[in-house]
Amino acid sequence: MPNASDLATPTPTAPATGRPDDSAGQRFDRRLRLAKAGLGAVAVVLALMVPWLAPDAFILSVAVVIASYAAFAVGWNFVGGFTGYISLGHASYSGLGGYAVALLTTHTGINPWVALVLGAVAVALLAVPIGIASLRVRGASFVIVSIALVLILLLVFQSWASVTGGSEGLRVPRPFDSSVLRPEQHTRFYLLFLLLIGIALVVWWLIDRSQFGAGLKAIREDEDKAEALGVPTFRYKLVVFVISAFFTSLAGGLYALWFGNLDPVFQFSILTGSYMVLMSLFGGIRSLVGPVVGAVVVGYAMEVFKAQYGDSQFHLVALGLLLAVVVLFMPEGVVPALLGVVHRFRPAATSIREESAAELLERNRAIDAQRRAQTEADAETEAERVEDARHATTGKGRS
Amino acid sequence: MTALITQAVILGILLGGLYALLAAGLTLYFGVMRVVMIAHSAFLILAAYLAWAFHRATGIDPLFSLVATVPLFFVLGVVMQRFLLSRLKPATLTMMSVLLTFAIALIIEGMLGFVWTGTQRRISLSYSTASIEVFGANIAVVKLVAFGLAAVSLLALYLLMKATSFGQALRATIQHKEAAALLGIDTEKVAGYGFGLGLATAAIGGTALALDSTIYPSLHWHWIGPLMAIIVVGGLGSIPGAAIAALVLGLSQSLLQIPLGTTWAQTVFYLALFLTLMVRPQGFFGGRLAQRF
Numbered sequence: 001m002p003n004a005s006d007l008a009t010p011t012p013t014a015p016a017t018g019r020p021d022d023s024a025g026q027r028f029d030r031r032l033r034l035a036k037a038g039l040g041a042v043a044v045v046l047a048l049m050v051p052w053l054a055p056d057a058f059i060l061s062v063a064v065v066i067a068s069y070a071a072f073a074v075g076w077n078f079v080g081g082f083t084g085y086i087s088l089g090h091a092s093y094s095g096l097g098g099y100a101v102a103l104l105t106t107h108t109g110i111n112p113w114v115a116l117v118l119g120a121v122a123v124a125l126l127a128v129p130i131g132i133a134s135l136r137v138r139g140a141s142f143v144i145v146s147i148a149l150v151l152i153l154l155l156v157f158q159s160w161a162s163v164t165g166g167s168e169g170l171r172v173p174r175p176f177d178s179s180v181l182r183p184e185q186h187t188r189f190y191l192l193f194l195l196l197i198g199i200a201l202v203v204w205w206l207i208d209r210s211q212f213g214a215g216l217k218a219i220r221e222d223e224d225k226a227e228a229l230g231v232p233t234f235r236y237k238l239v240v241f242v243i244s245a246f247f248t249s250l251a252g253g254l255y256a257l258w259f260g261n262l263d264p265v266f267q268f269s270i271l272t273g274s275y276m277v278l279m280s281l282f283g284g285i286r287s288l289v290g291p292v293v294g295a296v297v298v299g300y301a302m303e304v305f306k307a308q309y310g311d312s313q314f315h316l317v318a319l320g321l322l323l324a325v326v327v328l329f330m331p332e333g334v335v336p337a338l339l340g341v342v343h344r345f346r347p348a349a350t351s352i353r354e355e356s357a358a359e360l361l362e363r364n365r366a367i368d369a370q371r372r373a374q375t376e377a378d379a380e381t382e383a384e385r386v387e388d389a390r391h392a393t394t395g396k397g398r399s
Numbered sequence: 400m401t402a403l404i405t406q407a408v409i410l411g412i413l414l415g416g417l418y419a420l421l422a423a424g425l426t427l428y429f430g431v432m433r434v435v436m437i438a439h440s441a442f443l444i445l446a447a448y449l450a451w452a453f454h455r456a457t458g459i460d461p462l463f464s465l466v467a468t469v470p471l472f473f474v475l476g477v478v479m480q481r482f483l484l485s486r487l488k489p490a491t492l493t494m495m496s497v498l499l500t501f502a503i504a505l506i507i508e509g510m511l512g513f514v515w516t517g518t519q520r521r522i523s524l525s526y527s528t529a530s531i532e533v534f535g536a537n538i539a540v541v542k543l544v545a546f547g548l549a550a551v552s553l554l555a556l557y558l559l560m561k562a563t564s565f566g567q568a569l570r571a572t573i574q575h576k577e578a579a580a581l582l583g584i585d586t587e588k589v590a591g592y593g594f595g596l597g598l599a600t601a602a603i604g605g606t607a608l609a610l611d612s613t614i615y616p617s618l619h620w621h622w623i624g625p626l627m628a629i630i631v632v633g634g635l636g637s638i639p640g641a642a643i644a645a646l647v648l649g650l651s652q653s654l655l656q657i658p659l660g661t662t663w664a665q666t667v668f669y670l671a672l673f674l675t676l677m678v679r680p681q682g683f684f685g686g687r688l689a690q691r692f
């Protein structure tokens with residue numbers, strides 16, 4: 001795999017310090033921060049008001065589904081965003097979380113909310129050996145293992161019908177008593193999902209600013225170099241993997257409590273896992289709010305699509321096409337692209353920019369190619385000059 | 400009991416042959432592009448559907464559909480490599496190619512369901528129910544035909560890789576792309592052809608599959624797991640490794656079906672996968688390449 005530094009050309013960037021318009025840049029930054037905070041506040045208020053803005057229970061249930069997508073995507077992004085390990089099998093953890101809640105509440109009779117947390121802890125513990133096995137390999141092998149995990153769980157949960165109910169499905173007891181009507185339930189679950197997303201985002205943000213987060217991002221950009229610099233790569237990856245499994249499983253458990261019925265085909269579906277990847281990629285896996293934005297846009301589009309065309313085979317094609325377009329044309333996601341546009345208006349470039357190894361590699365390539373072309377052109381003119389000089393000395397000019 | 404075991408062994412070898420051919424295709428993609436092609440089994444099912452549709456439309460033996468599907472898939476593979484996969488940025492190629500081929504698999508599955516509905520399909524031939532007795536075991540003729548097809552194709556692939564100058568260029572590209580390019584090999588072109596060859600194995604495998612299986616659009620998920628397990632166990636990028644792993648795992652699956660039943664026997668692939676990762680993450684026949692990808 002080529003590294004960014006293989007083409008060892010230090011990039012000639014202009015020094016950004018000591019410019020006269022430095023204060024203008026700072027002013028721009030302040031305004032941008034203010035705008036971001038304002039936008040965030042408006043988004044949060046709007047999100048909180050959805051249950052009272054929704055005209056009917058159906059729209060509200062769609063909102064719950066989209067909120068659950070967002071919770072899944074944020075859970076996924078702990079691994080995908082920080083380490084760049086793309087897991088197509090995170091449905092394993094959401095599915096296990098759902099079954100854990102259902103089995104704990106039906107067999108032990110404990111409070112469903114306690115069961116939700118206990119189940120997520122159990123899934124997180126289970127993620128430790130899975131992580132140890134699958135994080136030993138990188139890239140493609142890791143993806144293979146993540147897919148294999150979903151397939152094996154589907155197989156086990158379908159066959160082990162005495163415990164899981166198999167394809168008959170497993171009923172999840174309602175956490176609220178029957179006096180709470182369905183629309184009211186939607187509202188409560190919607191707010192619970194928002195709470196979960198909020199907690200997960202705070203944890204993500206804290207990791208992002210910590211030394212731990214810096215190490216994880218170093219792994220994403222170049223794992224070998226990170227290791228050489230003393231980042232305990234394996235331990236870091238494992239910890240963030242378990243955190244991701246925990247939050248995904250919490251979201252899965254909450255979804256199970258809301259939906260009330262579990263079928264292995266839907267719980268351990270590759271499609272669920274690919275939704276998480278698509279939404280996070282679409283929004284931008286490097287940014288805090290990227291997965292949420294992606295979940296809202298993609299989730300809304302998919303629900304509209306389903307309402308329009310039904311649950312036909314065609315939604316697979318639409319999903320596939322959307323994923324292919326995102327991968328081919330905007331692997332960085334929408335949020336970073338928009339931020340990039342905004343940053344273009346900034347008066348002076350900051351001295352420290354976030355740049356991925358891939359971008360650096362591309363840029364260095366371009367610079368290298370330019371230089372090579374320049375040297376070749378130079379060599380040509382040089383050769384011509386020598387030629388001319390020779391002709392001149394021998395007195396046989398080219399007319 | 401012995402007859403049962405003999406039957407399981409023979410069926411296991413026959414199944415392993417098909418696995419080996421398909422795993423060889425996956426290994427080729429990985430070799431030339433460092434790409435894990437999730438859509439391989441979707442193309443397998445696509446070929447099976449084409450064979451079925453060909454048989455339904457003309458009534459001719461589905462094996463003859465190979466005349467059209469093999470070149471078609473070869474060209475598709477070259478096109479896919481040139482216009483889709485080589486557009487991805489090199490630094491993130493491995494991950495993004497997985498997602499891209501995954502997207503292609505979804506599109507194929509959706510289109511199959513769209514065109515031919517989700518109904519289960521099966522080819523019925525004059526020799527569909529015929530079987531011959533080998534050492535007291537009943538072996539269906541169609542399974543023998545499928546195995547024969549797989550074996551002949553694998554042999555042809557082996558000869559192509561070992562005895563022709565194109566095969567040499569292909570192997571050089573797999574071993575070290577930059578070095579091969581320095582020796583004057585047009586590695587981009589060779590990678591495209593390697594991709595085409597890999598997809599051609601899916602065409603052959605799909606036709607073989609159509610002979611004796613019921614097919615439906617989402618069937619490819621049942622194939623991709625075992626195939627992925629095989630190439631990881633064998634060591635990514637090693638064709639002999641993939642073939643050996645395919646035979647061993649196919650045989651184990653077939654033998655385990657006797658005490659465990661068909662569903663639980665499938666878990667042998669995933670168990671082998673996890674054991675391999677714990678004991679030898681680079682696979683049992685893979686070189687230093689495998690662990691990094």
